[in-house]
Amino acid sequence: MKIRVIPIDDSTILQHLVIQQIGLIEGQVQVIEIGINTEWGPIILGCDQDRRLVVLLLDVIRDENLLPRLIGVYRWITRVMPLVGRFYAQRRLDGTKAPRIVSIAPGFSQTVQDSLVYLAFMVEPYTYRGVDINGEFGILLHSLGPQEKRSGPAAESEHADALLNASHLTEAEIRFFEEPSNHFPDFHPNRSRQLTT
Numbered sequence: 001m002k003i004r005v006i007p008i009d010d011s012t013i014l015q016h017l018v019i020q021q022i023g024l025i026e027g028q029v030q031v032i033e034i035g036i037n038t039e040w041g042p043i044i045l046g047c048d049q050d051r052r053l054v055v056l057l058l059d060v061i062r063d064e065n066l067l068p069r070l071i072g073v074y075r076w077i078t079r080v081m082p083l084v085g086r087f088y089a090q091r092r093l094d095g096t097k098a099p100r101i102v103s104i105a106p107g108f109s110q111t112v113q114d115s116l117v118y119l120a121f122m123v124e125p126y127t128y129r130g131v132d133i134n135g136e137f138g139i140l141l142h143s144l145g146p147q148e149k150r151s152g153p154a155a156e157s158e159h160a161d162a163l164l165n166a167s168h169l170t171e172a173e174i175r176f177f178e179e180p181s182n183h184f185p186d187f188h189p190n191r192s193r194q195l196t197t
Helices: 011-020 066-087 110-116 153-166 171-178
Strands: 003-006 030-038 041-047 053-058 100-105 123-133 136-143
Touching: 011 030, 011 041, 011 053, 011 123, 011 136, 030 066, 041 066, 053 066, 066 100, 066 110, 110 123
Parallel strands: 053 100, 100 123
Antiparallel strands: 003 123, 030 041, 041 053, 123 136
């Protein structure tokens, strides 16, 4: 048996391979619509065992601008949900349930993964690898697990670290802002100040 990892740089091929492996998406998802091109990228619509709409957003690259695209897709699908629910009612879809958003990409940066927990809706990230097995193309899907919201001082510290790293500061600049003695003094706009000349 000859197996090799292959890149997938065509969204049509990726869509076809994901459909073949749709059973690997949690919740016994069944495809109800394919080939939907949106301004945020190609999507697949499915229905899971709980009759919820599943929106799969596909990427052939690791996209650092994924968050605004996910927000755009979610805003769009919630706006058209009553119509989608009626249109696919015969496919058992319950249009009153909130949709699931699944993002499938070759990878997700740590900054994107950390930021997913701050969205108002849950995103299920899956990574993929294209494979060639004896001349036949396939795909391996791997769930990164639920991105649960964290709270408390540890989460706030992680969030602050992610924001500092995301701003592309140098290590010296990050150390400067992490030192308590270098925090900015309180600013009071209504306090009158005397200027010295």
